[in-house]
Amino acid sequence: MNPLRGRQIVVSSEELKNYPTNEYQHREAMILNQQLYCQRCNALIIRQENVLPNGVFFCSECQEFGRIRSDSYLVSVRGQGGEKEERSVNFTWQGKLTQLQTHIAQQLQKNYQAKQSTLLWAVTGSGKTEMVFPVIYLVLLKGGRVCMTSPRIDVCRELYPRIVAAFQEEQVLLLYGNSKEKYRYSNLTICTTHQMLHFYQAFDLIIVDEIDAFPYEGNSVLQFALKNALNPHGRLIYLTATPPNHLLQEVQQTFAIEKSPLRFHQRPLIVPECIWYNHWEQASHSRFHFKKFHRMILELLKDNHVLVFCPSIQFMNRLAKQTQTYFIEGQVASVNSTDPLREEKVQKMREKKYQVLFSTTILERGVTFEDLSVIVMGANHPVYTKSALVQIAGRVDRKGEYRRGRVIFFHNQKTIGMRQACREIKEMNQLAKGWLSK
Structure with a gap:
C-alpha cells in the first residue's frame, strides 16, 4: 500500500514530477482568492510580513509542521474516499455497557x-x-x-x-x-x-x-x-x-x-464546595495564610489522595515547596506542561505514590485517578472558566468504590464561572435522577 495514503505532503515544483497525476492529486500550496491563503491551514498570508527575498511567500502559521511556500504544492494520494470493502474485525473489549x-x-x-x-x-x-x-x-x-x-x-x-x-x-x-x-x-x-x-x-x-x-x-x-x-x-x-x-x-x-447525564457507576457528580479563603494567593509564602490550606489537605487525606490545581506555575511551585516541608520526601510533587517528567508523574499519581500532586490546568481533563479529592486554589482566578471548573470537579469519583471524594473551590470572590459550573453540575445530576427513575 502507498505509504502516503491519507497524508498530504509539501513538495517543490521540481519534485512534483516524482508524483504522477494518475496516482497523486496536486494542489497549489497557496490560493489567491482576492487575498492569499495557505491551503494546509487556511491562514491568511500577510504578504509584507511573509515574503522571502526572492518574492516567494511563506506561511508562518503552520511552519512548525514544515515550511510551505507559494511556489510549492500539496500532494496526496488519489481516490481515498472511494468505495470500501467490508472486512472482518475482532472486537476484543471485555466490558459491558449500561x-x-x-x-x-x-x-x-x-x-x-x-x-x-x-x-x-x-x-x-x-x-x-x-x-x-x-x-x-x-x-x-x-x-x-x-x-x-x-x-x-x-x-x-x-x-x-x-x-x-x-x-x-x-x-x-x-x-x-x-x-x-x-x-x-x-x-x-x-x-x-x-x-x-x-x-x-x-x-x-x-x-x-x-x-x-x-x-x-x-x-x-x-x-x-x-x-x-x-x-x-x-x-x-x-x-x-x-x-x-x-x-x-x-x-x-x-x-x-x-x-x-449519568456516570458509568451511576453515582452523581460531586458538587463543589465553595469555601471563602481570604488572601489565598498569599498561602504560598505566608505561614499564617498557609494554615487553612494545610488543614484542608490533612482533612482530605483521611479518605483520599489530593490533587491541587493552581492558577500559575510560579504560585504552584511555591505552594508545593511550602507543603513539602510537612511531608516525607517523595509524597508531594508538582507537574506542568513544560515538565519533562510529566508523563512519569501522572503515572505515579495513578499508582498512588504521591499523597499530594500539584498541577496547573493541564490535568483538568482526560486523566483518571482513583481515591481522589480535589482542591482548586483561587477558583475565582480568570484562568478557571466554567468549563475548566466542571472538568476539574469531574476528576473526583470517576471510578472504583465511593471514597467520600470532595471538590473544594477556595476563593475570595464568587465568579460567574464558579456559579455556572456548580449550577451545570446540579442540573446534570437532576437529569441523571430522571433517567434512573425510568
Missing part, C-alpha cells in the same frame, strides 16, 4: 449510518470512550478508516491503551508532536488535533474527544485541518462534558445531539 450507554452507542451507530454527525454531551466519567467503541467497530467493519483525536497529549496517551485493548488485532497508530512512532498507514489512528494538518480526506469517521479544550477551542487553523482530514462522505463525532454555547449553536442544525 442501559443508557447502550442507548447512546446505538444512536451513534444509527446517526453514522444515516450520514449524520453527532455531538455527544456526556458528563465526566460517563464512559464516553466505551460508548464510541460500537460505532468504531461498525466503520472498521465496513472497510472505513477511523481517527480519534484530542487537543491534549495526555488524553491521547490515555486513550491509546484502551483502544488497543478493544481492538487488539488492529494496528493502532498513536501520533503527537514528539511521539516515538512515525507515520504508517493504519485503519485506526489516535492523534492530537495538530496532527490533522498532515492528513487530507483520509478518514471516514473522526471522533474529537474534549472538543472544547485548549488549543482546539477557538483555533481556526485546527478546525480547518480537522475538516480537511475528513473524507467528503465522512462524519464527525464531538465528545465533551462542557460544550460552549457557540458550539451548541453551530451544530444544532446539522448534528444530532445526544446527552448522557
Whole structure:
C-alpha cells in the first residue's frame, strides 16, 4: 500500500514530477482568492510580513509542521474516499455497557449510518470512550478508516491503551508532536488535533474527544485541518462534558445531539464546595495564610489522595515547596506542561505514590485517578472558566468504590464561572435522577 495514503505532503515544483497525476492529486500550496491563503491551514498570508527575498511567500502559521511556500504544492494520494470493502474485525473489549450507554452507542451507530454527525454531551466519567467503541467497530467493519483525536497529549496517551485493548488485532497508530512512532498507514489512528494538518480526506469517521479544550477551542487553523482530514462522505463525532454555547449553536442544525447525564457507576457528580479563603494567593509564602490550606489537605487525606490545581506555575511551585516541608520526601510533587517528567508523574499519581500532586490546568481533563479529592486554589482566578471548573470537579469519583471524594473551590470572590459550573453540575445530576427513575 502507498505509504502516503491519507497524508498530504509539501513538495517543490521540481519534485512534483516524482508524483504522477494518475496516482497523486496536486494542489497549489497557496490560493489567491482576492487575498492569499495557505491551503494546509487556511491562514491568511500577510504578504509584507511573509515574503522571502526572492518574492516567494511563506506561511508562518503552520511552519512548525514544515515550511510551505507559494511556489510549492500539496500532494496526496488519489481516490481515498472511494468505495470500501467490508472486512472482518475482532472486537476484543471485555466490558459491558449500561442501559443508557447502550442507548447512546446505538444512536451513534444509527446517526453514522444515516450520514449524520453527532455531538455527544456526556458528563465526566460517563464512559464516553466505551460508548464510541460500537460505532468504531461498525466503520472498521465496513472497510472505513477511523481517527480519534484530542487537543491534549495526555488524553491521547490515555486513550491509546484502551483502544488497543478493544481492538487488539488492529494496528493502532498513536501520533503527537514528539511521539516515538512515525507515520504508517493504519485503519485506526489516535492523534492530537495538530496532527490533522498532515492528513487530507483520509478518514471516514473522526471522533474529537474534549472538543472544547485548549488549543482546539477557538483555533481556526485546527478546525480547518480537522475538516480537511475528513473524507467528503465522512462524519464527525464531538465528545465533551462542557460544550460552549457557540458550539451548541453551530451544530444544532446539522448534528444530532445526544446527552448522557449519568456516570458509568451511576453515582452523581460531586458538587463543589465553595469555601471563602481570604488572601489565598498569599498561602504560598505566608505561614499564617498557609494554615487553612494545610488543614484542608490533612482533612482530605483521611479518605483520599489530593490533587491541587493552581492558577500559575510560579504560585504552584511555591505552594508545593511550602507543603513539602510537612511531608516525607517523595509524597508531594508538582507537574506542568513544560515538565519533562510529566508523563512519569501522572503515572505515579495513578499508582498512588504521591499523597499530594500539584498541577496547573493541564490535568483538568482526560486523566483518571482513583481515591481522589480535589482542591482548586483561587477558583475565582480568570484562568478557571466554567468549563475548566466542571472538568476539574469531574476528576473526583470517576471510578472504583465511593471514597467520600470532595471538590473544594477556595476563593475570595464568587465568579460567574464558579456559579455556572456548580449550577451545570446540579442540573446534570437532576437529569441523571430522571433517567434512573425510568
